[in-house]
Amino acid sequence: MLFNTLQYALFVPIIFIIYWLIGHYKKIRFQNFIVLIASFFFYGCWDVRFLGLLTFSILVDYFSGIQIEKVKKRSNQKIWLWISIAINLGFLGFFKYYNFFIHSFIDLFSSFGINVQASTLSIILPVGISFYTFHGLSYVIDIYYRRIKAEKNIIDYALFVSYFPLLVAGPIERATHLLPQLKKERKFKYSQVVEGLKQILWGLVKKVLIADQCAIIANDIFNNAEQYYGLTLVIGAIFFSIQIYGDFSGYSDIALGTSKLLGIELLKNFSFPYFSRSISEFWRRWHISLSTWFKDYVYIPLGGSKAGTGRKIRNTFIIFLISGFWHGANLTFIIWGGLNALFIIPSVIRKTNRKHIEIVASNSIFPNWREVFQMILTFSLVSFAWIFFRAISISEAFLFIKHLIGGLNQVWVYQATLSYLKWHIDFNIFIFIILFFMIEWIGRRYYNPMLIFDKLNTFFRWLFYSIVIVLVLYFSGADKQFIYFQF
Amino acid sequence: MKKFLLRIIQYSIFFIVSMSIILIVYCLRNNYSLKNFPPPNFSDSFSFNKKIEFSHDRKSKVLAVGSSMALINLESSSVKKHLKSASYTNLSSWGLSIKDMFRLIKIYQLKYDFTTLVMSSNMCDFSANEKSFSSSEIIKYLESRYKNWYNFYNIDLKYLFANFSIANESIRDNRHYESFRMDTDGGVLLDGNNFEKRKQRWNNDDIGIVKKYQYDYLDSINQFCKKKHIKFYFFQSPMRKGLINSQNKGVINTHVKKCKKILSNSVYFVNSSDTIWSDNLFVDGTHFNKKGAYQYTNYCFQQLETNE
Numbered sequence: 001m002l003f004n005t006l007q008y009a010l011f012v013p014i015i016f017i018i019y020w021l022i023g024h025y026k027k028i029r030f031q032n033f034i035v036l037i038a039s040f041f042f043y044g045c046w047d048v049r050f051l052g053l054l055t056f057s058i059l060v061d062y063f064s065g066i067q068i069e070k071v072k073k074r075s076n077q078k079i080w081l082w083i084s085i086a087i088n089l090g091f092l093g094f095f096k097y098y099n100f101f102i103h104s105f106i107d108l109f110s111s112f113g114i115n116v117q118a119s120t121l122s123i124i125l126p127v128g129i130s131f132y133t134f135h136g137l138s139y140v141i142d143i144y145y146r147r148i149k150a151e152k153n154i155i156d157y158a159l160f161v162s163y164f165p166l167l168v169a170g171p172i173e174r175a176t177h178l179l180p181q182l183k184k185e186r187k188f189k190y191s192q193v194v195e196g197l198k199q200i201l202w203g204l205v206k207k208v209l210i211a212d213q214c215a216i217i218a219n220d221i222f223n224n225a226e227q228y229y230g231l232t233l234v235i236g237a238i239f240f241s242i243q244i245y246g247d248f249s250g251y252s253d254i255a256l257g258t259s260k261l262l263g264i265e266l267l268k269n270f271s272f273p274y275f276s277r278s279i280s281e282f283w284r285r286w287h288i289s290l291s292t293w294f295k296d297y298v299y300i301p302l303g304g305s306k307a308g309t310g311r312k313i314r315n316t317f318i319i320f321l322i323s324g325f326w327h328g329a330n331l332t333f334i335i336w337g338g339l340n341a342l343f344i345i346p347s348v349i350r351k352t353n354r355k356h357i358e359i360v361a362s363n364s365i366f367p368n369w370r371e372v373f374q375m376i377l378t379f380s381l382v383s384f385a386w387i388f389f390r391a392i393s394i395s396e397a398f399l400f401i402k403h404l405i406g407g408l409n410q411v412w413v414y415q416a417t418l419s420y421l422k423w424h425i426d427f428n429i430f431i432f433i434i435l436f437f438m439i440e441w442i443g444r445r446y447y448n449p450m451l452i453f454d455k456l457n458t459f460f461r462w463l464f465y466s467i468v469i470v471l472v473l474y475f476s477g478a479d480k481q482f483i484y485f486q487f
Numbered sequence: 488m489k490k491f492l493l494r495i496i497q498y499s500i501f502f503i504v505s506m507s508i509i510l511i512v513y514c515l516r517n518n519y520s521l522k523n524f525p526p527p528n529f530s531d532s533f534s535f536n537k538k539i540e541f542s543h544d545r546k547s548k549v550l551a552v553g554s555s556m557a558l559i560n561l562e563s564s565s566v567k568k569h570l571k572s573a574s575y576t577n578l579s580s581w582g583l584s585i586k587d588m589f590r591l592i593k594i595y596q597l598k599y600d601f602t603t604l605v606m607s608s609n610m611c612d613f614s615a616n617e618k619s620f621s622s623s624e625i626i627k628y629l630e631s632r633y634k635n636w637y638n639f640y641n642i643d644l645k646y647l648f649a650n651f652s653i654a655n656e657s658i659r660d661n662r663h664y665e666s667f668r669m670d671t672d673g674g675v676l677l678d679g680n681n682f683e684k685r686k687q688r689w690n691n692d693d694i695g696i697v698k699k700y701q702y703d704y705l706d707s708i709n710q711f712c713k714k715k716h717i718k719f720y721f722f723q724s725p726m727r728k729g730l731i732n733s734q735n736k737g738v739i740n741t742h743v744k745k746c747k748k749i750l751s752n753s754v755y756f757v758n759s760s761d762t763i764w765s766d767n768l769f770v771d772g773t774h775f776n777k778k779g780a781y782q783y784t785n786y787c788f789q790q791l792e793t794n795e
Contacts, residue, residue, distance in 0.1 A: 006640060020488060188488045466502045474644040 001045040003254040004207055004476060011042070016261050020188055028185055032159050035262065039164035043127070046168075050126040053091065058158045060087050061136035065143045065150035065157075077144060084140040092133045095126055100329030128168035130326055134293060135161050139175040141297055148175050156182050163264075165255040169248070171269040171289035178266070186263035195448065196260025201465065202450045203253030204472045210436050211246030213429045213475065214239045220424065222390055225400045229407025231417040233400060240390050241383040242433060245274060248287070253448070272444050274382075274437075275360045277374035279343040280353035282382055290326075294319045305348075312348050317341045327389070332397060336388040343381050359444050517651065523658055525650035527628060528643045530620040533653050534558075534581040537667055539625055542595070543634050547576040549603040551674075552592055554583040554615065555774060556724040557607040562780040563672040569788035570603060577673035584615040585701040589708050594622055596715060598629045604717050606708075607787075609724040609760075609773060610742050613702070614695030664688070664770075679768075679776030688771035692730040694738060706749045713753060720755040721746070722787040725762065727769040757787040 001007050015038045022030045044051050064084035068077045093101075109115070139160070142148045151157040160179050166172075221228055221236025228236070252269035259266045273285035283291050295304075302315045317338070324337020347353040360375065361367040367375065391397035407413035443449025453461055514520070525533070526540035549572045551557045558579035567575050578595060588606070595601065631637040657667035661678045664685070669675055712719040723743050726735070743758050750756055768779030775783055 188491070190491050193491055194494075462498060462501050463505065465498075466505055469502070470506060470644075473642075474648070476644075 001042055003251060003258075004204060007045075011038075012258055012261065019262055028183070029155070031186065032155055032182060035164070036155055036159045036162065039159065039162040039167060042164040043162065043167055046127045053095075053126050053129070054132065054162060057088065057091065057132060057136055058161050060084060061140055061161070062151070062154055062157050064140050066152070068140065068143045069150040081140055081144045085137060088133045088137050092129060095129055097325075097329045131170050131172055132161050132167060134172045134290075135175075138172070138293065138297060142175055148179070151175070151179060153183075163259075165258040166266060169251050169255070170287075171252055171255065171267045172293050173267060173289070178264070181264050189263065192260050192263060195451075196257040198450045199253050199257030199260065199448050201257075201468060201472075202448055203250045203255075203257060205436070205468060206246040206250030206253060208472045208476050209432045211243045211250055213426070213432060214243035214246065217425055217429070218243050218390070222400070225396065225403060228420075229403045229416065230410070230413035231408070232413075232420050233404040233407070235417065235420070236400075237383045237387055237404075241274075241379070241386050244386060244389070245270075246436075249273075268447070272359065272440055274379055275375060275441070275444060276378050277356045277360055277371055278347055278352070278378055279340065279381060280347045281356040282378055283340070283344065284357075290323065294323055298322060309349060313345055316344060316348055320344070330392075331394050332388045332391050335394065335397070336385050339385040339388065343385070362445065518655060519651045523651065523654040525647055525654045527638055527641060528646040529625055529628070530618045532580060532582060532618055533650055533657065534667065535583070535618055535620070537657070538578055538580040538673065539628065540634070541669065541673055542576065542578050542598070543629055543631075545576050545673075546599055547574045548572060548599075548601050549575040549605065550592075550595060550599060550601045551575070551577040551579055551605040551607070552588050552595070553579040553606050553608055554588075554612050555579070555581045556609050556612060557605070558673075559675050559677055559774045560607050560724050560780050560783055561605065561674055561722075562676065562777075562784040563670050563674040565781060565784035565788065566605060567672070569785070569792070570605075572603070575672050577669075579673075582615055582618070583612065584617050584698075585612050585704040585708070587615075587618050587620075588612070589704045589711070590620075590622055592708060592711060594625055594629070596711075597626060602717060603720070604708075604712055605720045605722070607722040607724050607783075608746075609726075610694045610697060610739060611773065613697040613705075613742070664774075674780075676777045676780055677770050677774065679770070679778050682770045682776060684770055690730075691772050692726075692732070692735060694726075694735050697742065702745060702749055705746060709750050709754060718755070719750075719753070720787075720791075721750055721757070722783075723756075723758040723760050724773065724783070725759045725764045726773055727766045727771075728763050729766045730772050731763075755791050757790045759783060759786060759790075762786070 001011060015035070018034055019031055022034060040051060040054075043054060061084055064080050067080040071077055071080065139148075139151075139157075143150050151160070156179065159182055160173070160175060163173075163178070218236055218240040221233060222240065225233065225236070249270035256266050256268070267289045269287060269289050271285040271288065273282050276282035276285055299315050299319050302318060303311050304315065305312055307315070320337040320341035321334055322337070324333040324335070324340075327333040327336075344353065347355075360371050387400055388394075388397045391400060439452065440449050443452040446452065453464055456464065526536040529536050529539050549566070549570055551561050551566065553561075556579075558577065558581065561577060561579075563575065563577060566577075567573055576599075578591070583591070585608070592604065628634065628637050653665070656663070656665050659668075660666060661668045661676060662681050662683055664677075666675055666677060709719065711717075723746065726739070739760050743760060747756055747758070764779070764783070768775055768782060770776050
């Protein structure tokens, strides 16, 4: 069940009504139970078989958590922690990386002239496995480091892992943030619910009007990269950068908005990343829940920024390479991670990576020229790295770059780009992109840029929402997958 | 909660009223009505989508499946007369390839359990690009009891608005190639006297480049019919006299021989390319007009009856 479908549009109101009717009688347990059932139903809509794996993962971490707290000796606690980590990563490794390792193993031996016979398996990758595995991992690690107490109520814990708004593509929640909310009485707050609805609408705008429209161009250019040169490929890379932002942050917005309808606040996952003035700022604004997860559970345990410069560089590379590998069992993702690490290293060496904490031009309407240059440079570097993220193979990514650079010094290539712009790109897309970034820019100081329309009077505000809803319905068409579901 | 529900009701009324006003004005200005509501979006071919929609409410023992060579060239009353069956449906649409036909025949078999298949074809069916459609989606639609519910559930506004004018045009008259004014059995007869011929189509003697794998799909259709005990009629549709030359005649003959070999003796095979067809029976190089379709259909069945 995708977020941008009629099924979901029917599913959410049903859950919403049942949930708050029960809430009226102040039964948190029943509310949690209802949402748990809904979450399992939501996940089972993909494939009922996935539910077995999810249940097993929940049970492993639930019992590991209790055991870590129960046993007194630190060494025994460590054993339980490693049992949980091994099972979680074992599952992730088997379902996501088994075939990748087998292929790499065969390739490695064949490069030495040794033929190895090993069979790959036809494994279906369970949707969202990378996300709920990380939920479980953070939970047991937090118990081990005594940041939280083990959850005794299995329903509450199961809900923490399987909570439907975040189950398949995050944000990756922390037990310290979500579990206390699940245990607390939730009151219906008009402002929170309305804010949730606005965030869902903004998420749909990002997905349907931005990501899906950009995907038409990005897919065409990336799938036929051998036919295109120079600026046309630059356009492809830019459109993909916008597509992935609209797609993933749109998903996150719908997830956060849906959760708000149920009175539960999730971690913010995106904060205007394309207005960043440096790569380090970009990574503080892009997929925040994953970045902070890696920071807390990998980077800091490795020594973090307290170690010497050499260690810091090593640790930065490690988290970016792991982050790349987390996205998929393909060398393209690892190179993407490596490139981002390379881009961020200069600021780590110069100790400027904590600069730009505030949003750009926080006290003015427009950025200064220096900030404009910084934003363009950051966007260019990020878009360059996205080429590897989007390409199916390394050779495809290099062919893309070769054609891109090779075509920049030939006049006919520019003519071809103009002709591409004229014949292949729908004018609507430009309008949508310009309006979208304008609204994001004006609303960059708000949690949700749509809040800028709160200043309008009711009639114009409602008219604006209605037009946006109609546009979303008009351009939605057939079901379109979210990119991050594959991870 | 009460305040929220009240606000939702107020907004819903505002949304329905304001958007209805805009929609009604837009539809009135463009002459859109429920009568010319576009069919569901199964593929990028309006004709194909329209035919799938047409097939939803029907159940026949005799089916014609094919491209425009069957849609326009088979005259429904003649088919029914010769096959002595009133239970007939022409499920053909523009531009289908043999592979598409094979996929559709398998789908229709599930719904219709038909006993007789009529195909009218020529080389263009073997050179056409395949349509992109989902068999499972069509099966879901055909099996749905309430097609309007399916339409609502799978609504695609962009497609609907883009196709309202095509839908309008297609039911307007039978003087254009876009005509989809079907007879009760799904056949389209293009008016011979007033038809607006397009010069380019009239003079087009390009017979296309056959994709060899399409012959495998013809064989698959044949095997499927044998397995399901379906009577299979295959008619080779001709070109108008004025376009035939020694070069394309040779290519067509080779093609016909190949088809005949694949279909062997078990199929009712008629090659109408052996006969000269006067130009006044056509609306372009290969599509018959009303009179031509009548003559061609009768000719094919009479050939078989004579041979019997």
